[in-house]
Amino acid sequence: SSELTQDPAVSVALGQTVRITCRGDSLRKYYASWYQQKPRQAPVLVIYGKNNRPSGIPDRFSGSSSGNTASFTITGAQAEDEADYYCNSRDNSGNHLFGGGTKLTVL
Amino acid sequence: QVQLQESGPGLVKPSETLSLTCTVSGDSISGYYWSWIRQPPGKGLEWIGYIYNSVSTNYNPSLKSRVTISVDTSKNQFSLKLTSVTAADTAVYYCARDQGYCTNTICSGWFDPWGQGTLVSVSS
Numbered sequence: 001s002s003e004l005t006q007d008p009a010v011s012v013a014l015g016q017t018v019r020i021t022c023r024g025d026s027l028r029k030y031y032a033s034w035y036q037q038k039p040r041q042a043p044v045l046v047i048y049g050k051n052n053r054p055s056g057i058p059d060r061f062s063g064s065s066s067g068n069t070a071s072f073t074i075t076g077a078q079a080e081d082e083a084d085y086y087c088n089s090r091d092n093s094g095n096h097l098f099g100g101g102t103k104l105t106v107l
Numbered sequence: 108q109v110q111l112q113e114s115g116p117g118l119v120k121p122s123e124t125l126s127l128t129c130t131v132s133g134d135s136i137s138g139y140y141w142s143w144i145r146q147p148p149g150k151g152l153e154w155i156g157y158i159y160n161s162v163s164t165n166y167n168p169s170l171k172s173r174v175t176i177s178v179d180t181s182k183n184q185f186s187l188k189l190t191s192v193t194a195a196d197t198a199v200y201y202c203a204r205d206q207g208y209c210t211n212t213i214c215s216g217w218f219d220p221w222g223q224g225t226l227v228s229v230s231s
Contacts, residue, residue, distance in 0.1 A: 033217035042224050048217035086152055090216050094165050096154035
């Protein structure tokens with residue numbers, strides 16, 4: 001199928017580690033990219049490729065992939081990491097796909 | 108540093124055509140893929156389509172019959188036209204640079220940077 005599935009909501013205690021997952025058949029051929037979106041702001045790329053961070057993105061953010069599942073991990077979550085996170089990939093026709101988004105709450 | 112800025116009407120009447128422009132600064136628009144993405148209020152992201160070098164386009168199948176993306180290299184801009192709009196097309200519309208690569212075994216794609224987004228409401 002050409003869909004990406006994310007859990008709608010995840011919570012993490014301050015300073016702990018949290019993993020957000022994204023599932024879809026396209027992830028067997030494409031690495032996922034990950035975006036952080038805070039309220040009333042544009043999405044920001046945080047992870048791309050195998051596990052690459054754009055300049056300025058904290059190194060507590062990381063990505064990984066196995067089979068049809070991509071994961072985004074925050075090691076030592078901070079209050080400012082509270083946001084919506086979206087995964088993105090492509091299907092076999094080159095069409096972009098987005099997951100439905102995961103709302104991360106930092107407790 | 109590449110920057111993108113969307114512009115266009117914030118209000119469009121039902122059945123009319125939504126037209127937006129994205130102005131790229133800090134780099135040439137040539138040689139890159141450029142995408143439009145939208146986000147209805149309170150909902151997730153939806154890719155609309157991309158253009159490459161004025162000659163190659165690819166659109167979301169769910170919008171394909173109504174979408175046209177074009178490039179004006181002389182102005183370093185690319186544009187979106189969405190026809191026959193309804194209330195369901197009300198959204199924040201973003202433009203973004205669309206990048207990626209492939210190795211022998213796997214590909215990677217990502218959007219960076221993004222414009223700040225512009226809200227387009229469809230209402231009479």
